[in-house]
Amino acid sequence: MRVIVSVFSNLFTDQRVEKTCQTLIDQGYDVELIGNNWGGALEMQRHYPITRISLTSKSLKFAYPEFMFKLYKELKKRTDKNSVLYSNDLETLIPNFKIAEQLNIPLVFDSHEMFSEMPSVQGKISQKIWKWVERNYFPKLNNIITASDSYADWFVKEYDIARPMVVRNLPRQQYREQQESKSQKIILYQGWLNYSRGIDKAIMAMQYVENAVLKIAGGGPMEAEFRAIAKQYDVLDKVEFLGKLYPSDLRKITPTADVGLSIEENKGLSYYYSLPNKISDYIQAKVPVVVSDFPELKKIALGYQVGETIENHDPKHLAEKINLVLNKGKIFYKKNLDKAAQELSWEHEEQKIIKVLEQAIHKK
Missing domain, CATH: 3.40.50.2000 (Glycogen Phosphorylase B;)
Structure with a gap:
């Protein structure tokens, strides 16, 4: 089965999404990753297909709707009945939800942030917009992942939903010895x-x-x-x-x-x-x-x-x-x-992603 992962980033430094994709591949899924060129499109090598949607907007308030519109078209082209959609953060949720609803296929939503409570949107019209998205879509989602226990508790209290699965953004174990300090x-x-x-x-x-x-x-x-x-x-x-x-x-x-x-x-x-x-x-x-x-x-x-x-x-x-x-x-x-x-390592977290994905597939 193919998992189409989408995120609003240029993919280059997004370690959580990279780890998620690798976990899915290790579990035997075919993975395709969709991002964009916001902040540049530095060359990168992945052993699975990646697509960067080209954005022409110069500010985020226009880049977000442009990305959503173009992401919907990309998903429309690539998605079939044998697909699972894996949406990261609110910027990708609406197009993923629409396609999943049209095709009656599984959707997993991974909320890395409490988007409507980020410092960059406090007191702005954008906060009301993201709040509207959360309030209207979260109760309709069956397979939510988030990045901390505190996030999960807040989502439950704020939107009266089942508690999301918590998958902390931890690194893979590195098995390194502690380096000695230098004089400075x-x-x-x-x-x-x-x-x-x-x-x-x-x-x-x-x-x-x-x-x-x-x-x-x-x-x-x-x-x-x-x-x-x-x-x-x-x-x-x-x-x-x-x-x-x-x-x-x-x-x-x-x-x-x-x-x-x-x-x-x-x-x-x-x-x-x-x-x-x-x-x-x-x-x-x-x-x-x-x-x-x-x-x-x-x-x-x-x-x-x-x-x-x-x-x-x-x-x-x-x-x-x-x-x-x-x-x-x-x-x-x-x-x-x-x-x-x-x-505190990804090896202790990644199995929870697999569990949520399997539950999403079996519910359909």
């Missing part, structure tokens, strides 16, 4: 460079951290602003912007860090209830963490005792927590990191 310590942030990620606060905190460099791995719309902040606070010599990296290159850099940051700010429930994949990437690389005092992050950092949480984003307070981890040293956390890395 490395503080690592990896991810999208946008507001509400705490990046500006981390840069300011470097005023109070000695013998260390903050490495920022990733690209995004606020890179120039973050560079300006580093200059303003006279820490340019302590901050290094690595740019957007291939996943394979990022996996080489992460283990060299002495502490990994996941310090999102509470600018919406989607962030507050999130479980960013960077925290489990740090743990797989045997790197202790400093994280926000959010439910899912705290559950890992304190539950496994692999780092510290921050009570607020004041740069001095953040620096205190970073210095605490740096002074203890990576070796202090090694035993707990080893245990966490073994348990």
Whole structure:
């Protein structure tokens, strides 16, 4: 049976979707992946068919409807009675739902975010639109997956639906030894460079951290602003912007860090209830963490005792927590990191995807 997976991304750095596709292939399904060229169409190799829908819109408010319209046409061409549709996030849901309804075929919906509660839509007309989509379509879906327990609980409370299956966005086990620290310590942030990620606060905190460099791995719309902040606070010599990296290159850099940051700010429930994949990437690389005092992050950092949480984003307070981890040293956390890395892996999550897919197929 063929599974057609769709997502609004250029596919290049979407590790959750890549892992999902590989899990389906390993289970014997034929997989086809549909994305788009938003943010560029860097060359990539996959051992299954991929399609990138070409978008001409210059802003997201026009790119979303353009993608939905074109995705519907692509699905219409490619889908038959022997297909399963696997929709990732709200941008793909409506066209997938329409095609699944027309052909009476299984549909699995994987919600990576609480879309209507993301910081970027707070107080905007787009929040009302995404809320409308959630409210009108979620009760009609039988096979929902989401990325954290907190997300699942919120969806149940908000829309009175059966609890979604929780599949956390964890990395595959890497079985690596902890790398020794060098004389100059490395503080690592990896991810999208946008507001509400705490990046500006981390840069300011470097005023109070000695013998260390903050490495920022990733690209995004606020890179120039973050560079300006580093200059303003006279820490340019302590901050290094690595740019957007291939996943394979990022996996080489992460283990060299002495502490990994996941310090999102509470600018919406989607962030507050999130479980960013960077925290489990740090743990797989045997790197202790400093994280926000959010439910899912705290559950890992304190539950496994692999780092510290921050009570607020004041740069001095953040620096205190970073210095605490740096002074203890990576070796202090090694035993707990080893245990966490073994348990927090995709190998423990992927079978839940298969279970949902099989249930979806058998219901039809």
